[in-house]
Structures are given as structure tokens and as C-alpha cells.
Amino acid sequence: xxxxxxxxxxxxxxxxxxxxxxxxxxxxxxxxxxxxxxxxxxxxxxxxxxxxxxxxxxxxxxxxxxxxxxxxxxxxxxxxxxxxxxxxxxxxxxxxxxxxxxxxxxxxxxxxxxxxxxxxxxxxxxxxxxxxxxxxxxxxxxxxxxxxxxxxxxxxxxxxxxxxxxxxxxxxxxxxxxxxxxxxxxxxxxxxxxxxxxxxxxxxxxxxxxxxxxxxxxxxxxxxxxxxxx
Amino acid sequence: xxxxxxxxxxxxxxxxxxxxxxxxxxxxxxxxxxxxxxxxxxxxxxxxxxxxxxxxxxxxxxxxxxxxxxxxxxxxxxxxxxxxxxxxxxxxxxxxxxxxxxxxxxxxxxxxxxxxxxxxxxxxxxxxxxxxxxxxxxxxxxxxxxxxxxxxxxxxxxxxxxxxxxxxxxxxxxxxxxxxxxxxxxxxxxxxxxxxxxxxxxxxxxxxxxxxxxxxxxxxxxxxxxxxxx
DNA sequence: TAATTGCAAATAATCGATAAAAATGTTTCA
DNA sequence: TGAAACATTTTTATCGATTATTTGCAATTA
Numbered sequence: 001x002x003x004x005x006x007x008x009x010x011x012x013x014x015x016x017x018x019x020x021x022x023x024x025x026x027x028x029x030x031x032x033x034x035x036x037x038x039x040x041x042x043x044x045x046x047x048x049x050x051x052x053x054x055x056x057x058x059x060x061x062x063x064x065x066x067x068x069x070x071x072x073x074x075x076x077x078x079x080x081x082x083x084x085x086x087x088x089x090x091x092x093x094x095x096x097x098x099x100x101x102x103x104x105x106x107x108x109x110x111x112x113x114x115x116x117x118x119x120x121x122x123x124x125x126x127x128x129x130x131x132x133x134x135x136x137x138x139x140x141x142x143x144x145x146x147x148x149x150x151x152x153x154x155x156x157x158x159x160x161x162x163x164x165x166x167x168x169x170x171x172x173x174x175x176x177x178x179x180x181x182x183x184x185x186x187x188x189x190x191x192x193x194x195x196x197x198x199x200x201x202x203x204x205x206x207x208x209x210x211x212x213x214x215x216x217x218x219x220x221x222x223x224x225x226x227x228x229x230x
Numbered sequence: 231x232x233x234x235x236x237x238x239x240x241x242x243x244x245x246x247x248x249x250x251x252x253x254x255x256x257x258x259x260x261x262x263x264x265x266x267x268x269x270x271x272x273x274x275x276x277x278x279x280x281x282x283x284x285x286x287x288x289x290x291x292x293x294x295x296x297x298x299x300x301x302x303x304x305x306x307x308x309x310x311x312x313x314x315x316x317x318x319x320x321x322x323x324x325x326x327x328x329x330x331x332x333x334x335x336x337x338x339x340x341x342x343x344x345x346x347x348x349x350x351x352x353x354x355x356x357x358x359x360x361x362x363x364x365x366x367x368x369x370x371x372x373x374x375x376x377x378x379x380x381x382x383x384x385x386x387x388x389x390x391x392x393x394x395x396x397x398x399x400x401x402x403x404x405x406x407x408x409x410x411x412x413x414x415x416x417x418x419x420x421x422x423x424x425x426x427x428x429x430x431x432x433x434x435x436x437x438x439x440x441x442x443x444x445x446x447x448x449x450x451x452x453x454x455x456x457x458x459x460x
Numbered sequence: 461t462a463a464t465t466g467c468a469a470a471t472a473a474t475c476g477a478t479a480a481a482a483a484t485g486t487t488t489c490a
Numbered sequence: 491t492g493a494a495a496c497a498t499t500t501t502t503a504t505c506g507a508t509t510a511t512t513t514g515c516a517a518t519t520a
Contacts, residue, residue, distance in 0.1 A: 016303050017504065018291075042472065052505045054284055057473085058291045061248075065295025067384060073246050074511055076472055089382045096330060152319050154297060158388060247474065272502065282475045287503085304481060306502060 017051045021059035024049055029068050029079050030164055031133070032171045036082040040069065066161050068168075084222050087169050091215040094162045095208050101159055102207055104150035106200040113149040114196055120145040121192045125185065136167065142188065146195060146207070170214070173221045182213065247281045251289035254279055259298050259309050260394055261363070262401045266312040270299065296391050298398075314452050317399050321445040324392045325438045331389055332437055334380035336430040343379040344426055350375040351422045355415065366397065372418065376425060376437070400444070403451045412443065 025045065028034045045056045060077045063069040071077050080086075105113070124138040140163060147159050187210045194203035255275065258264045275286045290307045293299040301307050335343070354368040370393055377389050417440045424433035 014303075016502095019303060041470095043470090052503095053473090054287070054504060057284070057288055058503095061288050061291040062295060065292060067387075073244070073249060074472065075513095089384055093382065093385055096326075100326060152323065154319055154392075155323055157297075162384075246472095271500095273500090282473095283503090284474055288473095304502065306482095 017055035018058045018062075021045070021049050021051055021055045022062050025056075025059055026063060026066070026068060026164070027133075029063070030168045030171060032168070034079050036079055036172075038079045040077040040079060042076070067165060082169065082172065084219070087166075087218065087222065088215075090162055090165045090169075091211065094159070094166060095211055097155060097159050097162065098147060098211070099204050099208055101147040101150040101152070101155050102195070102204050103200045104152065104155075105147055106149075106195060106198050106203060108149050108151055109195075109198050110149070113145075117142075117145050117192065117195060121188065124188070140167070146191070146203075169218055173218050187213075247285035248288045248292075251275070251279050251281055251285045252292050255286075255289055256293060256296070256298060256394070257363075259293070260398045260401060262398070264309050266309055266402075268309045270307040270309060272306070297395060312399065312402065314449070317396075317448065317452065318445075320392055320395045320399075321441060324389070324396060325441055327385060327389050327392065328377060328441070329434045329438055331377040331380040331382070331385050332425070332434050333430045334382065334385075335377055336379075336425060336428050336433060338379050338381055339425075339428050340379070343375075347372075347375050347422065347425060351418065354418070370397070376421070376433075399448055403448050417443075 025034075025040075034040070040060060042053050042056055045060075046053055049056065060069050060071070064071045064077070068080050069077050070080055120138070120142045124135070124142045127135045127138050129135055143163060144156070144160060148156055150156065187206070191203060191206045191210060194206055197203075255264075255270075264270070270290060272283050272286055275290075276283055279286065290299050290301070294301045294307070298310050299307050300310050350368070350372045354365070354372045357365045357368050359365055370390075373393060374386070374390060378386055380386065417436070421433055421436045421440060424436055427433075
């Protein structure tokens, strides 16, 4: 409806086959429908997505740069591997980049941004947790809104990529597990409050802490699972 | 010859059409043969590269994620715009990310890395400046070698992307101009020395300074040129 | 038995052609 | 004149088919 608020959404009819394939494959990898290291055969994907080889290849090329897909010349594509090291790398980078982005966002704060932030938080809170994918979409929107006032499109893009890479691990660990022991809602609320107060140090600290806690949890989870990489 | 030293190089006969197109188009954009904002018509590129539409499209998709190309659905591709803001964004991010990468590299220093570093520096110094593209390739290799021991492939990738985006502006400003007033050789030497000494603070400071000086110069250059964006 | 070679099937990469969409130019009508 | 509607041309996006490459298997040899 309102194109200003959510520019990311695109009409299903207008979207190109490439665009649709991109979103579909990304979702399957992030959610875990396609598992890590799995071979992505063009034939299989064209059949599943009901489209030709060109859009599929193009989508896979785009996902390659998002680090969700690996391309090996003449040997096709495969879903990126997961590993503890990879997870820790993502977490560390995410903390560094989001810290920067959030501080810049707050430094450039406007009423318009503040209102968008409150709104995105409200929408996330209102969304029932049962619909996991719907909640995750709003959760991402909230986190990206925190950053999107930083004035640096490249930084935003990197943060968005890292967010997706990270969330993939959350799906691997299973959705519910983590949220039991923590009050995620309160954490979000606290981050929002600090941002609205334009207290960059506090907001950044809370945000990073939010990530580190999830990170520590997931790390614990990974150490209990298959130690063999791949 | 020695595959261990330069994994990036690929045999021209084995490389896929996509790979060749990717490198060719990237080069043209970075070097300025294709100017900022220019439309990238599939037909024109297939003719120029002597290949079909699919590899060209795939290459352009890859370049999209490198931020060198913009894709607009049903409206094709165009070379990314340049602007002062974009340049400053790149410079700032580069300083932040390379600072991090260099410190991690040094923290994980080994003799093997140290030797690779000395070697890449030597090769750059030995290369005559007349062959601009050859020198630039070795220059990039030296800078990337500084970072490539950081143990974070994603960070390396981001730094590499930002390097390419940045160097595009150097080409826009013209090659020679900048190097006249500064002793770039000495700066490189100093960075190398600090890195070999495993003095992270000093090395990072020198590296960032190296970039900031180039940045300041280019900024001065841009203010003298067309203020109208695009 | 282990390694090597040669073949066949599977799959990736690429091309050429077609369909869909956008841009451009032209005519018509107020 | 100006703008709206239409037709034409250009260009993008997609498909189906062809070609090139790899992979897996079996036969052969040391």
C-alpha cells in the first residue's frame, strides 16, 4: 500500500522471474529447507520454481555475493557451508558493523526516523510468535530500521547480509529454544528506548549485548551438536 | 605456475564465459572505460565481448552485488553512479574495516604470512609505474596481503570490494596526479615495516593515514570538478 | 588389489530465438 | 500549441535446445 514505508516489498505480478527465484532460494537456504553444503542443481530448481534456467542461474549468482551460495566454475552451485568458525565470524563482524551503523543512525536522528522506529517495533511486538516467518520478517525490519538512518547504503547492505547469514544459524538451532530463558521483548524495548533517547553509547551497548547473548547461546548449542564440520 | 602464491589467477582457456565477462566488465567500470551511470546494454556487451546474453547477464548480476552495477527490474543494468558522498562513504568504511582486518592479521601473524607480505611488497616496488594496470594489480595484492591473515573471509571480501570501489575514483581523478606530491613508496615501506614488526597500532595508524591522505587529495579534486551529481 | 584408463550418463554452461516490456516517435483531437 | 492515444522500435527477460564439462562406473592393466 504505502510504498514509502516498506520499499522492499514488491508486487508479485510485476516481479521478474529472477527476483522471485532469488527470494525463494534465499528463503529456502536461510530457513534450512536447503541444508548447508547441499548441491543446488539447476534442473531441480527450475522444476521446483517453475521457471527456466536463466533466472535460476542469475538468482544463484546474486546469492553468491550474499555468501549464501558458493559457485564453482563448471561444477555448479551449492549452499554455503556452516561451521562454528563461520558463525563466530559473522557474529563478530555484525557487532562491529552494527555498532558503527547504529551510532551513525542516532547521530543523524530525526523525528521521522524515530517514528519509523517506534512503528517497526510496535508491528514486531504485535505479531504473534506462532507465525515464525512473519515474525522474523518484522524482527529484521526493526533491526534494520535501527540502522537505516546511518546514511551509508553500503554499510546497511553489509549489515543486512550479515543479518541473514546469522539468522540462518538461528533456524539451524531451532526457533523456540533460545527465547525461553531470556526476555527478548524487554531487550528490544530497552534498545528502542535508548535509541529514542538518542543515547548512542547505551543503545549500542544494549544492541551488542543482545547479539552476544544470542551468540553465546548458539555457540553452546553448536558445541553440543555434531563436531565434524560440514 | 605456482598455484599456492596466486590463487586468484585463472587459466584463460578454462575460465567460463561468465568469469571472463565478469572480469572484463569489472575492469572497464573500474578503469573508467565505462563511465558512471552509463547504461549497460546486453546487446552492446555481447557484441564487444563476443559471447552470449546469458554469461553477460550473469556477470552483471555478480557485479551488482559488488556495487559496481545497478540493476533495475525490466530496465536493465547500468554502471553505478559516482558522487562525493559515495566516495566518502567508501573511504570511511574502508578505514574502519581495514583497521579491524589489519589488527586481526597482525594478531595472527606467522612467518609464512610475513614472507608473503615482504614478497608482495617487493613485487609491487619492482613493477614500473608506466604499466598502470599491472602496477595497480600488484598494489592491490600488497594491500590485500596485509589483511588476508585476519582469518575472516567475509571481512576480506568486503575490503576487496571497497578497494575496487575506491580505486575507481582514483582512475576518475587520473592516475599520476596524486603521486607527485607524496612519497607513496615510503608510506608503503613504513606500513610494511610496522606490520613485520607486528606493531598493530602503528601499522593500522599508518595504513589509515595512507588512505586518508589519498582521500583528502581526491576530495580536493572532486570539489574542483563538476558539482552537479551524475 | 589398487590404480589407471576409457566410456556413458548426468549436469553445467552457453547460444539463438521468442515473448514481454519499455522507450520513442507519430498522429489525432481538444 | 499541447497532451493524450496509438503504433513502432528498441531492449530486456525468458525459454528451449545445443554444446562442453564433469562425474561415476566399469573394464583393463600392473
